[in-house]
Amino acid sequence: MKQADNVVRASQLLDSLAGQTSTDPSDGESSRAARSIARSAAQQKAEMTDVQTDFEAAYSRLVEQHPVTLEGGAPDKALRADTSPSFQRKLYERWVKAQMKLRKQHIHYSEEKVSKWISDRGWRSNIPSAAQFVDEWKPHGSVDTALDAKQIRRLTRTQRWKGLIVTEDGGKGKGVIATRRFLAGEVVWDYHGQVVTASEGHSTHSTVSAEDGVHIFFFFENMNGQAMCSDAHSPCCECHPDRQTFGRLINHSRKRCNLRPRAYTLQNGVDIIIFLATKNINENEELLFDYGVERRSFIGKGLNLLWV
């Protein structure tokens, strides 16, 4: 039985004991013990209620600063800890759950809507059944990407993404420039590293130099809800030992970013990260994404990182 159920049962017991007066002297000892258990359970219940109220208040403060949106990322740890150090993890869990609900609402469409859409077409015969359609609906391939699943798989394997060139400038080191126009929503390439669980990634991260560590990309979760990581700390991966892949060379910009990373599962079940263009990108434009870090993300150590 859950602790909360125990608390409820014990407080019911307290209520019933409060209304009883024992006439049997041999009952004295056991009744006292039962009352004491019930009292402490009731106290526990009151404490749990206080904790819940504090949590709700902290969550309201958080969403005021970082509203739940369809596209946005979860509030970062620093903001959650600022809002409430003791609830920071729980705040995160509540926020992503709310976003998941929002996303599900967004993709949901009813039989009624489909039926109206079909009837608006004005078809007179051979009309698809709205009920059957809703029942059989599956997202088409990669939903909002302009490449189909087969192509993504092939390009991930060959690493022959088109329209990209590596450059080097004094300030940022290497970077990636577009040599063709990309349209918003297009898959630009994959962040090609060894995909491992986030905890494996963290342990590698703690053993490699800071310079190599920036090439380990932690993504929130794969399609099965597992926290994952793409480890590209070596310049070349095992599957392409003779070529540097592009993903690990993209520089950061919060304001000028034109890509966003997205977890994607190939048809063979392999998890990868793809980068999607967030706007139309012109030839010669640098490809940039928001690393999602701030100087304070480095717990003080990043204060001299001028690029963050």
Ligand SMILES: C[S@@+](CC[C@H](N)C(=O)[O-])C[C@H]1O[C@@H](n2cnc3c(N)ncnc32)[C@H](O)[C@@H]1O
């Ligand atoms: C993932 S790497 C990107 C590729 C890197 N420029 C290289 O030559 O390997 C991240 C590193 O690039 C540099 N970097 C990224 N964005 C930058 C920016 N906007 N300005 C300056 N340096 C940047 C930082 O040194 C950072 O640690």
